[in-house]
Amino acid sequence: MDHTQELQKALQELRRITGITLDVSVDSPGQAEQAISQIRCLCTAYKEKYNKTDFLQSLLTGGIPPYDIHERAARLHISTDDKRVLFLLETKATDDTVTEILKSLFPSQTKTHLVPISANAAAILCTIRSSETPDDIRNTAHAIVDTLNTEALAQVRLAYSSVIDTLAGLPDAFQEASLALKVGKLFYSEQTIFPYNELGIGRLIYRLPFPLCESFLREIFGEDIPDSFDEETTATINRFFQSNLNIAETSRQLHMHRNTLIYRLEQIQKRTGLDLRLFEDAMTFKVATMVINYLHAERNQ
């Protein structure tokens, strides 16, 4: 290939990547070589600046102004108006195996984008069809977790945002998924999948400021806020709540005489002033224990 042909090819590549059309004339092979080299540098710089992963990473963290999103997304051939869900994955360590599995699970690079977040976290931005239901999205989440469990034998937790209609909603989706992961790990640690829209009361508590939490606890327990309850008491209370405050059912499940259960509940009442047999007190206690867990977790961090 002579220099002129090579130069034309480089110019075409520049036009393809950047949309910029340049007119270059050269008098000698030396000048052509120099021009080709400069055009290639320009292409590389442009690719770096407008790399999909970099772009999406910046967009997730709110680093791209709204007026710039459309143009930059168009250059990277990312549709701005598709419905999407952001999955946020946390593993013990996101190694090559996890990345390879995710790439193979979502082979379409136009519909799904895999964005590394940190050494142990990655985001998966998935386009969804308008006919997809929350159950379909949940199934996708299960498929991701189960596949990584099976193929990579990796401990995985996955949170996901609500559906976004445009790419401009991505920073919010990232915040939702990040919050879902934090709240899920704190309040629902027995689960592996945390949809933002199903965080329930945990999401509410997580948004409360510390002073408000502390004053709420003081209001209920006075100055003697219990740090935690022993395992037996916790198990009794959990089972009592799971049995809808039913004494007979709880005692049956715990293989405990009903009088023993009543004695334990009375001991809790003595300690906290809350009669867990009453719905209102039980609800207050449930919220208070969640607030205590939240404060503990945040202080430990």
Next chain:
Amino acid sequence: MASLSLEGIQKIYPNGFHAVKDFNLDIEDKEFIIFVGPSGCGKSTTLRMIAGLEDISGGTLKIDGKVMNDVEPKDRDIAMVFQNYALYPHMTVYDNMAFGLKLRKVPKAEIDKKVKEAAKILDLEKLLDRKPKALSGGQRQRVAMGRAIVRNPKVFLMDEPLSNLDAKLRVQMRIEISKLHENLGATIIYVTHDQTEAMTLGTRIVVMKDGVVQQVDTPQNLYNTPCNLFVAGFIGSPQMNFLDAVCSVKGEDVALKVGQYELKVPASKKKALIDGGYDGKTVVLGIRPEDVHDSEAFISNSPDSVIESTIKVYELLGAEVFLYFDVEGVQMTARVNPRTTLRTGDKAVFALDMEKIHLFDKETELTITN
């Protein structure tokens, strides 16, 4: 293959939820063990602890005598099959099965050998070039199994692998899995909430409830000699009938009073009631639907265990008929011959096979007679 030992295994989550309590089990090499129980009973959590996908809060897990508590999942030599298997959409069946080995940098020739062997076992040889889209649900599930088989693991862990299949396919795949167990001679631990799967597949079944093991036994023993009310009610479909009965001991005779009926307890069951001091106390009488008879011959031979009622629902299932009726306000089911003349609304007489009754302590719910 391998043996496993779980000693006092516990799982307590950071939020205080105690999912598995003092789980003890020894699993022999080549056993097909089933964990069965209602949702949230801790069966999947136990399986995930064996796999290393959940940390063990207490107790010891051994595989082939080696403590595995802190061993990385990938170094435990196990393979898992889940309910939500996802095949790689752009890969052929061959590549789907080979993918895990490629990631582990297994030599190509070895991968080829293992994939072809697994395909032969699973009858997938003719489908190796197909993409997942061109496969039926059952074939996809077999590919998912194939991905586990090519690893040649010590232990297979399966978490409700058939739950996403329709009823017909599930029956087919159940047979396939059973054959697979025989062909591979593998140690398999299988989680399900479906008691039919549990009864048909397992060499031993672990029944769990609220994180606690209720009973570990063969399917036959679980059915015939349940250790408590929960196991008795959980195993068997339709489930065992339960009636509250007051025990009455008069000299050598023991009777159970169910409302207006007085049922004579056979000699084989008497001793436990007398020795347990149940005279005058309420116990729970359990009887399986197939032990409630409507045939005249049986009724005339069992005058001391006759009950009467009106048929509320008649259900013909082809080879058998289920009759639903009330006794003392409690719904009961009888599984009878399809030639029965009884129909909805008919007055009916039944006799209980008292040799087959199960008696449970009303308070502890534990068996008295088994």
